[in-house]
Amino acid sequence: MTLTTERPIVLDQIAEAIAATEPQPEPKLEGSAGNRDLVLIWYSGDLEKTWASLILATTAAASGVTTKVFITFWGLQAFVKDQRRITGETWMQKMLSFMQRPGISHRKLSKMNFLGMGPWMMGALAKKYGVAKPPELLEAAVALGVEFMPCQMTMDLFGLKREDMIDGLGEPVGAATVIELLSNGAAPLFI
Amino acid sequence: MDTLEVKATPAIDAKVDARGLSCPMPIVRTAQAVKTLPSGAIVEVLATDPGSTKDFVAWCRSTGNELVEQTTDGAVFRFVIRRK
Numbered sequence: 577m578t579l580t581t582e583r584p585i586v587l588d589q590i591a592e593a594i595a596a597t598e599p600q601p602e603p604k605l606e607g608s609a610g611n612r613d614l615v616l617i618w619y620s621g622d623l624e625k626t627w628a629s630l631i632l633a634t635t636a637a638a639s640g641v642t643t644k645v646f647i648t649f650w651g652l653q654a655f656v657k658d659q660r661r662i663t664g665e666t667w668m669q670k671m672l673s674f675m676q677r678p679g680i681s682h683r684k685l686s687k688m689n690f691l692g693m694g695p696w697m698m699g700a701l702a703k704k705y706g707v708a709k710p711p712e713l714l715e716a717a718v719a720l721g722v723e724f725m726p727c728q729m730t731m732d733l734f735g736l737k738r739e740d741m742i743d744g745l746g747e748p749v750g751a752a753t754v755i756e757l758l759s760n761g762a763a764p765l766f767i
Numbered sequence: 768m769d770t771l772e773v774k775a776t777p778a779i780d781a782k783v784d785a786r787g788l789s790c791p792m793p794i795v796r797t798a799q800a801v802k803t804l805p806s807g808a809i810v811e812v813l814a815t816d817p818g819s820t821k822d823f824v825a826w827c828r829s830t831g832n833e834l835v836e837q838t839t840d841g842a843v844f845r846f847v848i849r850r851k
Contacts, residue, residue: 635791638798639829706816707789716795 613642613762615754620767621650621676623683623695623710629767630713637720644762645717646754647745648727653678654710655726656740664735672734680710680742718744725749776836776847780808786815786843793819794826801832801850809835812846819844 614636618629629645636643647655656663656678663673676684685694702709708716718724726741728748758764783800785793793814801810812823820837823846827834836847 631791634795638791638795639826640831641829705789706787706792708792708795713791716792716799720795720798 615757615762616645616765618645618647618651619649621653622686625767626654626683626710630710633722634713634717637722644723646725648730652730654680655742657742660740663740669735680714777809779811781810783812786813789816790818804850806850808850810848814844815842
């Protein structure tokens with residue numbers, strides 16, 4: 577009696593053991609990053625840092641590096657449509673966008689801005705020396721497949737809506753997404 | 768007898784004129800051009816950015832594309848690249 581009931585259990589164990597030896601497909605982790613991945617944390621909204629971030633992101637993508645950009649705090653202002661003048665819902669959010677005009681074409685220098693004279697001179701010099709300006713670099717970055725991840729918290733903080741932002745941005749994410757990418761071996765850049 | 772050492776430049780499939788452009792556009796334009804071509808295709812790049820002489824060597828190393836030829840004609844740098 578006991579033998580007949582035990583037998584199928586043993587057979588099940590053997591079948592399980594055989595199944596376990598069969599090659600299983602590698603589980604693809606959500607947000608997994610290899611050694612060739614770059615995560616750029618784009619924090620600043622200053623013109624010179626916007627420029628530097630774009631140069632590095634486009635070059636990384638052009639070099640075959642999977643490039644992900646987490647846009648947070650003042651960085652998000654560069655990704656608001658140029659035509660948007662006032663953004664946000666509350667008076668404080670509106671006031672912030674009034675004091676610092678959003679948009680890739682309206683970035684200010686952190687030093688020597690001089691009411692726009694600094695950025696104007698930078699633009700004139702860039703033209704003279706064949707340096708691509710931020711709007712052109714941003715277009716190239718999107719075309720090269722750079723993945724832009726806006727920070728959900730900053731979007732809420734500034735009262736930014738998806739329709740305020742330029743096309744080509746991914747879904748808003750949080751810090752945990754970035755930390756997972758970094759812990760999986762992506763090279764970090766904080767600008 | 769030794770074989771002739773003269774290596775003929777392979778037939779050019781595409782050209783990238785990056786003359787007058789500064790970092791990173793010569794690399795960006797080249798990467799965009801290379802992306803549209805099949806494996807083994809030959810691209811000729813012209814650039815005037817002095818930094819490009821080192822940058823194209825590094826870019827070819829990191830992408831696995833082959834830098835077949837690198838020449839200088841006055842202020843113009845010429846790179847011949849074979850797509851991986």
